[in-house]
Amino acid sequence: xxxxxxxxxxxxxxxxxxxxxxxxxxxxxxxxxxxxxxxxxxxxxxxxxxxxxxxxxxxxxxxxxxxxxxxxxxxxxxxxxxxxxxxxxxxxxxxxxxxxxxxxxxxxxxxxxxxxxxxxxxxxxxxxxxxxxxxxxxxxxxxxxxxxxxxxxxxxxxxxxxxxxxxxxxxxxxxxxxxxxxxxxxxxxxxxxxxxxxxxxxxxxxxxxxxxxxxxxxxxxxxxxxxxxxxxxxxxxxxxxxxxxxxxxxxxxxxxxxxxxxxxxxxxxxxxxxxxxxxxxxxxxxxxxxxxxxxxxxxxxxxxxxxxxxxxxxxxxxxxxxxxxxxxxxxxxxxxxxxxxxxxxxxxxxxxxxxxxxxxxxxxxxxxxxxxxxxxxxxxxxxxxxxxxxxxxxxxxxxxxxxxxxxxxxxxxxxxxxxxxxxxxxxxxxxxxxxxxxxxxxxxxxxxxx
Numbered sequence: 001x002x003x004x005x006x007x008x009x010x011x012x013x014x015x016x017x018x019x020x021x022x023x024x025x026x027x028x029x030x031x032x033x034x035x036x037x038x039x040x041x042x043x044x045x046x047x048x049x050x051x052x053x054x055x056x057x058x059x060x061x062x063x064x065x066x067x068x069x070x071x072x073x074x075x076x077x078x079x080x081x082x083x084x085x086x087x088x089x090x091x092x093x094x095x096x097x098x099x100x101x102x103x104x105x106x107x108x109x110x111x112x113x114x115x116x117x118x119x120x121x122x123x124x125x126x127x128x129x130x131x132x133x134x135x136x137x138x139x140x141x142x143x144x145x146x147x148x149x150x151x152x153x154x155x156x157x158x159x160x161x162x163x164x165x166x167x168x169x170x171x172x173x174x175x176x177x178x179x180x181x182x183x184x185x186x187x188x189x190x191x192x193x194x195x196x197x198x199x200x201x202x203x204x205x206x207x208x209x210x211x212x213x214x215x216x217x218x219x220x221x222x223x224x225x226x227x228x229x230x231x232x233x234x235x236x237x238x239x240x241x242x243x244x245x246x247x248x249x250x251x252x253x254x255x256x257x258x259x260x261x262x263x264x265x266x267x268x269x270x271x272x273x274x275x276x277x278x279x280x281x282x283x284x285x286x287x288x289x290x291x292x293x294x295x296x297x298x299x300x301x302x303x304x305x306x307x308x309x310x311x312x313x314x315x316x317x318x319x320x321x322x323x324x325x326x327x328x329x330x331x332x333x334x335x336x337x338x339x340x341x342x343x344x345x346x347x348x349x350x351x352x353x354x355x356x357x358x359x360x361x362x363x364x365x366x367x368x369x370x371x372x373x374x375x376x377x378x379x380x381x382x383x384x385x386x387x388x389x390x391x392x393x394x395x396x397x398x399x400x401x402x403x404x405x406x407x408x409x410x411x412x413x414x415x416x417x418x419x420x421x422x423x424x425x426x427x428x429x430x431x432x433x434x435x436x437x438x439x440x441x442x443x444x445x446x447x448x449x450x
Contacts, residue, residue, distance in 0.1 A: 003059060003335050003366045004241070004284040007167040010095060010381045012179040014161065018207035019043040019179075021418060022199050023223065023369070024051075024186045027057035028162075028404055029396045030214035031169040032411025037092070038176040040419060045172065046178065047201055047207075049185035054165030055216055057404065059321035059368030061259060061271050064156040064405040065102055065254065066127055067118060070377050072429040078125055079424050080409030081156065087408060091176075092166035093166055094159030094262045094388035100449055102252040105151045111256075113151035113322070120421040122154065129154040141249045144354045148255070158190050159252060162263050162404060164312045174403040174407065185245070188195060188321065189393065196392035200322040202329055210418055217334065217371040221327060225319055227388035231290040232398050233283055238338040240270040243361040255353075258346045265365055272346045279309035290374045293441060338367040374396035378406070380413050381432040394418055395432055 021037055023030045037044045046052075050141055064084055069077050073330030084097050106112040122129040137151035138144050170180050182205065189211055190198045198207040208262060213219050220232040244266030252261035259271045284291075316327050344366055351358045373379065378399045383389030396414045399406060409424070416423040435441065 002367070003054065003333065004163050004326045004364065006051060006053055006058050006163050008168045009170045009180060009182065011182045011184075015181060015184075015204050015206055016043070016179055017030070018198075021045075021206060021210045021212065022047060022186070022206055022208045023212045024199075025214035025216060025218070025344065026052040026166065026170060026180065026182070027055065027216055028053065028169075028213070028407035029399070029410045029414070031173060032407045033167050033212055033414040034127070034173045034178050034411075035216065035397065036411050036415035037418065038173055038178040040415065042419070044178040045206055045402060046173065046180045047184045047186045047199070047206075047217075048182050050155075050182070050332040051141075051182050052170045052180065053162070054333045055165045056368045056370060057216075058162045058405075059237075059366055060162050060263060060401075060404045061084070061239065062096075062159050062162045062269055062404065063102070063157070063259075064097065064160055064304055065154070066122065066125070067102060067104060067129065067152065067154045067157055071121065072377050073406065074121070074125060075405060075425040076409045076413060079412065080406050083271075083408035083412065084158070084160065084405075088167075091169055091172035093172055094161075095165040095168050097158060097165075098160070098250075099156060099158040100250050100252055100262070101149045101153060101155040102157035102254065102261075103132070103140060103153045104154070105137055105146060105148045105253065107146075107148050107256045109149055112149045112255060117152075118152060127156050127386070129156070139250050141253055143353070144253070145357055146255055146353055150268060157252070159261050160404070164264070165407075176369065178218055179443050183332065185326055186222075187324065187326050187328075188213075189390070190322075191390060191400060192393065201347065202326075210394065212394045212396060212414060212418060213437050214335060214396045214414075216397060217369045217410050219371065220326060221318065221396065223383075223395065226390075226393075229384055229436070230395070231374055233287060233291065233372050233373055236336050236367055237278065237401070238272070238340075238343045238365065238367045239365045240343045240365050242267040242270060242347075242357070243363050245356060245360055248356065257349050262349060268360075270343065270350060270358075281310050281313040283313065290435065290441070294317075294374050294376065319369045326334070327333055334369050336367045336369060338365040340365055369400060370401045371398050372400045374435070375404075376400045378403065378410065378430055379432045380410055380417070380427060380430040383432060385431070385433040386436055389432075
Protein backbone atom coordinates (compact mmCIF):
# COMPACT_ATOMS: atom_id res chain seq x y z
CA UNK A 1 0.00 0.00 0.00
CA UNK A 2 1.91 3.12 -1.15
CA UNK A 3 2.16 5.99 1.27
CA UNK A 4 1.86 9.68 0.37
CA UNK A 5 3.98 10.96 -2.50
CA UNK A 6 7.05 12.81 -1.26
CA UNK A 7 9.03 15.58 -2.86
CA UNK A 8 12.23 13.90 -4.10
CA UNK A 9 15.66 14.21 -2.55
CA UNK A 10 18.73 13.08 -4.50
CA UNK A 11 21.22 11.11 -2.45
CA UNK A 12 24.84 12.15 -2.47
CA UNK A 13 26.88 9.85 -4.75
CA UNK A 14 29.25 8.44 -2.14
CA UNK A 15 29.73 8.17 1.60
CA UNK A 16 32.13 10.64 3.19
CA UNK A 17 35.15 9.08 4.84
CA UNK A 18 34.68 11.11 8.00
CA UNK A 19 32.25 13.65 9.43
CA UNK A 20 31.65 15.24 12.80
CA UNK A 21 28.12 13.85 13.26
CA UNK A 22 26.15 11.01 11.71
CA UNK A 23 22.39 11.29 12.01
CA UNK A 24 20.49 8.02 11.86
CA UNK A 25 17.06 8.75 10.42
CA UNK A 26 15.88 11.25 7.83
CA UNK A 27 12.60 12.30 9.40
CA UNK A 28 11.68 15.85 10.41
CA UNK A 29 13.74 15.78 13.63
CA UNK A 30 16.80 14.27 11.97
CA UNK A 31 16.88 16.79 9.12
CA UNK A 32 16.19 19.75 11.43
CA UNK A 33 19.08 18.70 13.66
CA UNK A 34 21.32 18.34 10.61
CA UNK A 35 20.36 21.84 9.44
CA UNK A 36 21.30 23.33 12.79
CA UNK A 37 24.61 21.50 12.84
CA UNK A 38 25.74 22.38 9.32
CA UNK A 39 24.87 26.01 9.97
CA UNK A 40 27.22 25.82 12.95
CA UNK A 41 30.04 24.66 10.69
CA UNK A 42 29.98 20.92 11.42
CA UNK A 43 30.30 18.16 8.85
CA UNK A 44 27.13 16.06 8.92
CA UNK A 45 25.88 12.94 7.16
CA UNK A 46 22.23 11.84 7.28
CA UNK A 47 21.77 8.09 6.85
CA UNK A 48 18.22 6.99 6.08
CA UNK A 49 17.31 3.32 5.58
CA UNK A 50 14.53 4.33 3.16
CA UNK A 51 13.86 7.79 1.79
CA UNK A 52 13.83 11.17 3.51
CA UNK A 53 10.62 11.63 5.47
CA UNK A 54 9.14 8.38 4.20
CA UNK A 55 7.54 7.19 7.44
CA UNK A 56 5.60 9.19 10.05
CA UNK A 57 7.19 12.51 9.10
CA UNK A 58 5.18 12.44 5.86
CA UNK A 59 2.11 10.61 7.21
CA UNK A 60 0.99 12.86 10.08
CA UNK A 61 -1.81 15.41 10.14
CA UNK A 62 0.51 18.31 9.29
CA UNK A 63 -0.42 20.40 12.33
CA UNK A 64 1.97 22.90 13.92
CA UNK A 65 0.10 23.72 17.12
CA UNK A 66 0.70 25.24 20.50
CA UNK A 67 -2.73 24.33 21.86
CA UNK A 68 -3.25 21.08 23.80
CA UNK A 69 0.46 20.54 24.28
CA UNK A 70 1.82 18.68 27.24
CA UNK A 71 2.94 21.54 29.47
CA UNK A 72 6.45 20.09 29.59
CA UNK A 73 6.65 20.58 25.81
CA UNK A 74 5.38 24.16 25.75
CA UNK A 75 8.70 26.05 25.96
CA UNK A 76 10.09 23.88 23.16
CA UNK A 77 6.93 24.31 21.09
CA UNK A 78 7.09 28.10 21.42
CA UNK A 79 10.62 27.94 20.05
CA UNK A 80 9.48 25.54 17.32
CA UNK A 81 6.81 27.95 16.08
CA UNK A 82 9.33 30.78 16.04
CA UNK A 83 11.59 28.65 13.86
CA UNK A 84 8.76 27.50 11.56
CA UNK A 85 7.88 31.12 10.84
CA UNK A 86 11.27 31.83 9.31
CA UNK A 87 12.06 28.39 7.97
CA UNK A 88 11.08 28.79 4.30
CA UNK A 89 13.19 31.94 3.95
CA UNK A 90 16.04 30.32 5.86
CA UNK A 91 16.23 27.25 3.63
CA UNK A 92 15.04 28.98 0.44
CA UNK A 93 12.49 26.19 0.10
CA UNK A 94 8.85 25.37 0.61
CA UNK A 95 7.57 23.53 3.67
CA UNK A 96 4.00 24.75 3.20
CA UNK A 97 3.95 26.41 6.62
CA UNK A 98 0.99 28.70 7.29
CA UNK A 99 -0.21 30.17 10.59
CA UNK A 100 -3.84 29.51 9.68
CA UNK A 101 -5.35 29.17 13.16
CA UNK A 102 -6.99 26.09 14.67
CA UNK A 103 -10.50 25.93 16.13
CA UNK A 104 -10.95 23.30 18.85
CA UNK A 105 -14.71 22.81 19.12
CA UNK A 106 -16.41 21.69 22.34
CA UNK A 107 -19.39 19.36 22.19
CA UNK A 108 -20.18 19.61 25.91
CA UNK A 109 -20.09 22.19 28.69
CA UNK A 110 -17.46 20.05 30.43
CA UNK A 111 -15.22 20.21 27.34
CA UNK A 112 -15.67 23.97 27.19
CA UNK A 113 -14.66 24.22 30.85
CA UNK A 114 -11.49 22.28 30.07
CA UNK A 115 -10.69 24.70 27.25
CA UNK A 116 -10.89 27.59 29.72
CA UNK A 117 -8.00 25.93 31.57
CA UNK A 118 -6.02 25.57 28.35
CA UNK A 119 -6.70 29.23 27.59
CA UNK A 120 -4.94 30.20 30.80
CA UNK A 121 -1.97 27.98 29.94
CA UNK A 122 -1.66 29.71 26.57
CA UNK A 123 -1.89 33.15 28.16
CA UNK A 124 1.19 32.25 30.21
CA UNK A 125 3.08 32.39 26.91
CA UNK A 126 1.36 35.54 25.62
CA UNK A 127 -0.52 33.51 23.00
CA UNK A 128 -3.72 35.35 21.95
CA UNK A 129 -6.10 32.40 21.98
CA UNK A 130 -9.74 33.03 22.85
CA UNK A 131 -13.00 31.25 23.57
CA UNK A 132 -15.70 31.49 20.91
CA UNK A 133 -19.42 30.99 21.04
CA UNK A 134 -20.94 28.32 18.81
CA UNK A 135 -21.94 30.88 16.18
CA UNK A 136 -18.54 32.58 16.24
CA UNK A 137 -16.74 29.26 15.84
CA UNK A 138 -18.87 28.02 12.95
CA UNK A 139 -18.82 31.38 11.15
CA UNK A 140 -15.24 30.57 10.10
CA UNK A 141 -16.53 27.50 8.23
CA UNK A 142 -19.47 28.65 6.14
CA UNK A 143 -22.15 25.98 6.05
CA UNK A 144 -20.67 23.72 8.76
CA UNK A 145 -23.32 22.57 11.22
CA UNK A 146 -22.07 20.96 14.44
CA UNK A 147 -23.75 20.41 17.78
CA UNK A 148 -21.24 22.29 19.91
CA UNK A 149 -21.24 24.59 22.93
CA UNK A 150 -18.36 26.75 21.76
CA UNK A 151 -14.68 26.51 20.88
CA UNK A 152 -11.15 27.51 21.72
CA UNK A 153 -9.48 29.34 18.85
CA UNK A 154 -5.74 29.92 18.58
CA UNK A 155 -4.61 32.11 15.66
CA UNK A 156 -0.96 31.14 16.27
CA UNK A 157 -1.61 27.47 15.53
CA UNK A 158 -0.86 26.45 11.97
CA UNK A 159 -0.01 23.79 9.44
CA UNK A 160 2.76 22.66 7.12
CA UNK A 161 3.00 20.00 4.44
CA UNK A 162 4.46 16.72 5.72
CA UNK A 163 5.30 15.53 2.21
CA UNK A 164 7.31 18.69 1.55
CA UNK A 165 8.91 19.72 4.83
CA UNK A 166 11.56 17.08 5.55
CA UNK A 167 12.70 16.86 1.90
CA UNK A 168 13.00 20.65 1.63
CA UNK A 169 15.09 20.82 4.80
CA UNK A 170 17.27 17.90 3.67
CA UNK A 171 18.04 19.67 0.40
CA UNK A 172 19.04 22.76 2.41
CA UNK A 173 21.40 20.59 4.46
CA UNK A 174 23.03 19.44 1.23
CA UNK A 175 23.30 23.02 -0.04
CA UNK A 176 25.26 23.86 3.11
CA UNK A 177 27.71 20.99 2.69
CA UNK A 178 25.99 18.15 4.52
CA UNK A 179 25.37 14.83 2.81
CA UNK A 180 22.25 12.67 2.52
CA UNK A 181 22.38 8.91 2.01
CA UNK A 182 19.08 7.16 1.31
CA UNK A 183 18.61 3.39 1.25
CA UNK A 184 21.62 3.38 3.54
CA UNK A 185 20.88 1.75 6.87
CA UNK A 186 23.33 2.17 9.72
CA UNK A 187 24.11 -1.27 11.14
CA UNK A 188 26.24 -0.56 14.19
CA UNK A 189 28.03 2.20 16.06
CA UNK A 190 31.75 1.64 16.53
CA UNK A 191 33.68 2.71 19.60
CA UNK A 192 37.31 3.22 20.56
CA UNK A 193 38.46 3.75 24.14
CA UNK A 194 34.82 3.91 25.22
CA UNK A 195 33.89 6.69 22.81
CA UNK A 196 32.18 6.88 19.42
CA UNK A 197 34.64 6.36 16.57
CA UNK A 198 32.32 5.75 13.63
CA UNK A 199 29.35 3.91 12.19
CA UNK A 200 29.13 0.98 9.82
CA UNK A 201 26.42 1.30 7.21
CA UNK A 202 25.33 -1.18 4.59
CA UNK A 203 27.29 0.94 2.09
CA UNK A 204 30.45 1.29 4.14
CA UNK A 205 32.01 2.98 7.15
CA UNK A 206 31.89 6.64 8.19
CA UNK A 207 34.27 7.87 10.87
CA UNK A 208 32.69 10.27 13.34
CA UNK A 209 32.79 11.28 16.99
CA UNK A 210 29.07 11.84 17.52
CA UNK A 211 25.88 10.05 16.48
CA UNK A 212 22.23 11.01 16.82
CA UNK A 213 19.63 8.24 16.73
CA UNK A 214 16.46 9.83 15.33
CA UNK A 215 14.90 6.65 13.99
CA UNK A 216 11.28 7.07 15.02
CA UNK A 217 9.63 3.73 15.75
CA UNK A 218 12.91 1.96 14.91
CA UNK A 219 14.91 3.67 17.65
CA UNK A 220 14.16 1.08 20.34
CA UNK A 221 15.38 -1.74 18.11
CA UNK A 222 18.58 0.07 17.12
CA UNK A 223 19.45 1.10 20.68
CA UNK A 224 18.57 -2.34 21.99
CA UNK A 225 21.30 -3.84 19.82
CA UNK A 226 23.70 -1.56 21.73
CA UNK A 227 22.33 -2.73 25.06
CA UNK A 228 20.50 0.56 25.70
CA UNK A 229 16.93 0.30 26.92
CA UNK A 230 14.32 2.65 25.43
CA UNK A 231 10.73 1.92 26.55
CA UNK A 232 9.07 2.75 23.25
CA UNK A 233 5.99 1.28 21.58
CA UNK A 234 4.12 2.20 18.41
CA UNK A 235 0.52 2.83 17.44
CA UNK A 236 -1.10 3.10 14.01
CA UNK A 237 -3.09 6.02 12.66
CA UNK A 238 -4.98 6.33 9.36
CA UNK A 239 -5.34 9.53 7.33
CA UNK A 240 -7.41 10.46 4.28
CA UNK A 241 -6.64 13.13 1.69
CA UNK A 242 -9.49 14.59 -0.36
CA UNK A 243 -9.58 15.90 -3.88
CA UNK A 244 -9.34 19.71 -4.16
CA UNK A 245 -12.25 21.66 -2.65
CA UNK A 246 -12.92 25.00 -4.40
CA UNK A 247 -13.36 27.88 -1.95
CA UNK A 248 -12.67 25.65 1.05
CA UNK A 249 -11.87 27.17 4.46
CA UNK A 250 -8.33 28.21 5.31
CA UNK A 251 -8.65 27.46 8.99
CA UNK A 252 -8.26 24.08 10.67
CA UNK A 253 -11.05 22.59 12.78
CA UNK A 254 -11.13 19.78 15.32
CA UNK A 255 -14.42 18.21 16.43
CA UNK A 256 -14.87 15.30 18.84
CA UNK A 257 -15.06 12.90 15.86
CA UNK A 258 -12.73 14.42 13.26
CA UNK A 259 -9.94 16.83 12.38
CA UNK A 260 -9.88 18.74 9.08
CA UNK A 261 -7.15 20.93 7.63
CA UNK A 262 -6.47 22.42 4.23
CA UNK A 263 -3.61 21.12 2.10
CA UNK A 264 -1.40 23.04 -0.30
CA UNK A 265 -2.96 21.17 -3.26
CA UNK A 266 -6.42 22.50 -2.36
CA UNK A 267 -7.61 19.25 -0.85
CA UNK A 268 -8.00 18.49 2.83
CA UNK A 269 -6.41 16.09 5.26
CA UNK A 270 -9.10 14.21 7.18
CA UNK A 271 -8.20 12.40 10.40
CA UNK A 272 -10.06 10.77 13.19
CA UNK A 273 -10.12 12.42 16.60
CA UNK A 274 -11.02 9.01 18.02
CA UNK A 275 -8.42 6.60 19.47
CA UNK A 276 -5.74 5.18 17.19
CA UNK A 277 -5.53 1.42 16.91
CA UNK A 278 -2.81 -0.23 18.93
CA UNK A 279 -1.73 -3.71 17.92
CA UNK A 280 -0.16 -5.73 20.71
CA UNK A 281 3.40 -6.94 20.15
CA UNK A 282 5.89 -8.82 22.34
CA UNK A 283 7.23 -5.42 23.46
CA UNK A 284 3.75 -4.59 24.77
CA UNK A 285 4.26 -7.29 27.38
CA UNK A 286 7.93 -6.54 27.98
CA UNK A 287 7.05 -2.91 28.69
CA UNK A 288 3.75 -3.48 30.48
CA UNK A 289 4.99 -2.09 33.80
CA UNK A 290 6.50 1.01 32.19
CA UNK A 291 3.29 1.81 30.35
CA UNK A 292 0.88 0.90 33.15
CA UNK A 293 0.43 4.55 34.30
CA UNK A 294 -0.43 5.49 30.71
CA UNK A 295 -2.88 2.62 30.46
CA UNK A 296 -4.59 3.70 33.67
CA UNK A 297 -4.70 7.33 32.59
CA UNK A 298 -5.83 6.83 29.01
CA UNK A 299 -7.65 3.49 28.97
CA UNK A 300 -10.78 5.07 27.46
CA UNK A 301 -8.67 6.31 24.53
CA UNK A 302 -6.80 3.08 23.75
CA UNK A 303 -8.09 0.67 21.13
CA UNK A 304 -6.21 -2.61 21.59
CA UNK A 305 -6.02 -5.48 19.13
CA UNK A 306 -3.86 -8.35 17.93
CA UNK A 307 -2.84 -8.57 14.29
CA UNK A 308 0.08 -9.16 11.94
CA UNK A 309 2.30 -6.79 13.92
CA UNK A 310 2.67 -9.38 16.68
CA UNK A 311 4.06 -12.07 14.39
CA UNK A 312 6.16 -9.55 12.47
CA UNK A 313 7.79 -8.47 15.72
CA UNK A 314 8.45 -12.08 16.74
CA UNK A 315 10.28 -12.66 13.46
CA UNK A 316 12.35 -9.46 13.73
CA UNK A 317 15.96 -9.99 14.77
CA UNK A 318 17.00 -8.03 17.85
CA UNK A 319 20.78 -8.48 17.64
CA UNK A 320 23.26 -8.25 14.76
CA UNK A 321 26.80 -7.24 13.90
CA UNK A 322 28.47 -4.97 11.33
CA UNK A 323 28.52 -7.63 8.62
CA UNK A 324 24.93 -8.79 9.15
CA UNK A 325 21.91 -7.72 7.18
CA UNK A 326 19.68 -5.81 9.61
CA UNK A 327 15.91 -5.44 10.05
CA UNK A 328 16.29 -1.89 8.68
CA UNK A 329 17.39 -3.33 5.35
CA UNK A 330 14.58 -5.87 5.36
CA UNK A 331 11.93 -3.16 5.78
CA UNK A 332 12.95 0.02 4.03
CA UNK A 333 9.63 1.77 4.70
CA UNK A 334 7.02 0.89 7.29
CA UNK A 335 3.88 1.24 5.17
CA UNK A 336 0.99 -0.26 7.14
CA UNK A 337 -2.36 -0.78 5.47
CA UNK A 338 -4.85 1.99 6.28
CA UNK A 339 -8.24 1.28 7.86
CA UNK A 340 -10.57 2.48 5.06
CA UNK A 341 -13.80 1.61 6.86
CA UNK A 342 -12.87 3.68 9.90
CA UNK A 343 -11.52 6.74 8.07
CA UNK A 344 -14.38 6.70 5.53
CA UNK A 345 -16.83 6.75 8.43
CA UNK A 346 -15.09 9.87 9.70
CA UNK A 347 -15.36 11.46 6.25
CA UNK A 348 -19.06 10.59 6.17
CA UNK A 349 -19.52 12.54 9.41
CA UNK A 350 -17.85 15.54 7.79
CA UNK A 351 -20.01 15.26 4.68
CA UNK A 352 -23.19 15.12 6.76
CA UNK A 353 -22.18 18.23 8.70
CA UNK A 354 -20.54 20.23 5.92
CA UNK A 355 -22.37 20.45 2.54
CA UNK A 356 -19.20 21.81 0.89
CA UNK A 357 -17.67 18.31 1.13
CA UNK A 358 -20.63 16.16 0.11
CA UNK A 359 -19.48 15.61 -3.47
CA UNK A 360 -15.74 15.65 -2.80
CA UNK A 361 -13.78 12.55 -3.74
CA UNK A 362 -11.02 10.73 -1.90
CA UNK A 363 -7.56 11.23 -3.39
CA UNK A 364 -5.70 8.79 -1.12
CA UNK A 365 -5.72 6.96 2.19
CA UNK A 366 -2.63 5.95 4.11
CA UNK A 367 -1.49 4.88 7.55
CA UNK A 368 1.61 5.37 9.65
CA UNK A 369 3.13 4.25 12.93
CA UNK A 370 3.57 6.73 15.78
CA UNK A 371 6.41 6.19 18.26
CA UNK A 372 5.13 6.41 21.84
CA UNK A 373 6.87 6.68 25.22
CA UNK A 374 5.28 6.04 28.63
CA UNK A 375 4.86 9.72 29.55
CA UNK A 376 3.88 10.80 26.00
CA UNK A 377 6.74 13.28 25.61
CA UNK A 378 9.94 12.70 23.64
CA UNK A 379 13.49 11.80 24.50
CA UNK A 380 15.98 14.43 23.32
CA UNK A 381 19.07 13.48 25.22
CA UNK A 382 22.60 12.14 25.47
CA UNK A 383 22.79 8.47 26.38
CA UNK A 384 25.38 9.00 29.08
CA UNK A 385 23.68 8.26 32.37
CA UNK A 386 21.89 5.09 31.28
CA UNK A 387 23.22 1.55 31.22
CA UNK A 388 25.57 1.05 28.25
CA UNK A 389 25.24 4.71 27.27
CA UNK A 390 28.13 6.16 25.29
CA UNK A 391 29.81 9.56 25.22
CA UNK A 392 28.91 11.08 21.87
CA UNK A 393 25.72 9.02 21.38
CA UNK A 394 22.48 11.02 21.45
CA UNK A 395 18.80 10.20 20.95
CA UNK A 396 15.80 12.17 19.68
CA UNK A 397 12.74 9.96 19.44
CA UNK A 398 9.41 8.98 21.01
CA UNK A 399 7.51 12.10 19.98
CA UNK A 400 4.21 10.33 20.60
CA UNK A 401 2.29 11.99 17.78
CA UNK A 402 3.60 15.49 18.57
CA UNK A 403 6.79 15.40 16.56
CA UNK A 404 6.02 17.17 13.29
CA UNK A 405 5.28 20.53 14.88
CA UNK A 406 8.06 20.08 17.42
CA UNK A 407 10.57 19.11 14.75
CA UNK A 408 12.25 22.49 14.34
CA UNK A 409 12.70 23.13 18.06
CA UNK A 410 13.68 19.54 18.73
CA UNK A 411 16.36 19.85 16.07
CA UNK A 412 17.73 22.97 17.73
CA UNK A 413 17.74 21.38 21.18
CA UNK A 414 19.40 18.21 19.89
CA UNK A 415 22.06 20.30 18.13
CA UNK A 416 22.68 22.27 21.32
CA UNK A 417 23.26 19.06 23.25
CA UNK A 418 25.50 17.59 20.55
CA UNK A 419 27.65 20.73 20.38
CA UNK A 420 27.64 21.36 24.14
CA UNK A 421 25.93 24.69 23.54
CA UNK A 422 23.63 26.26 26.17
CA UNK A 423 20.31 24.55 25.45
CA UNK A 424 17.50 26.60 23.94
CA UNK A 425 15.13 25.23 26.61
CA UNK A 426 15.63 23.17 29.75
CA UNK A 427 16.31 19.62 28.47
CA UNK A 428 15.55 17.96 31.81
CA UNK A 429 12.01 16.76 30.92
CA UNK A 430 13.38 15.03 27.82
CA UNK A 431 16.31 13.15 29.38
CA UNK A 432 16.60 9.46 28.54
CA UNK A 433 17.54 8.41 32.04
CA UNK A 434 14.20 9.58 33.48
CA UNK A 435 13.02 6.03 32.83
CA UNK A 436 15.78 4.51 34.97
CA UNK A 437 16.62 7.07 37.67
CA UNK A 438 13.55 6.50 39.82
CA UNK A 439 11.62 9.47 38.47
CA UNK A 440 7.84 9.31 38.54
CA UNK A 441 6.71 8.91 34.92
CA UNK A 442 3.41 10.71 34.54
CA UNK A 443 1.45 11.03 31.30
CA UNK A 444 -0.72 14.14 31.29
CA UNK A 445 -4.32 13.60 30.21
CA UNK A 446 -6.11 15.72 27.65
CA UNK A 447 -3.16 16.00 25.27
CA UNK A 448 -4.13 15.55 21.62
CA UNK A 449 -1.79 14.23 18.96
CA UNK A 450 -0.42 15.26 15.59
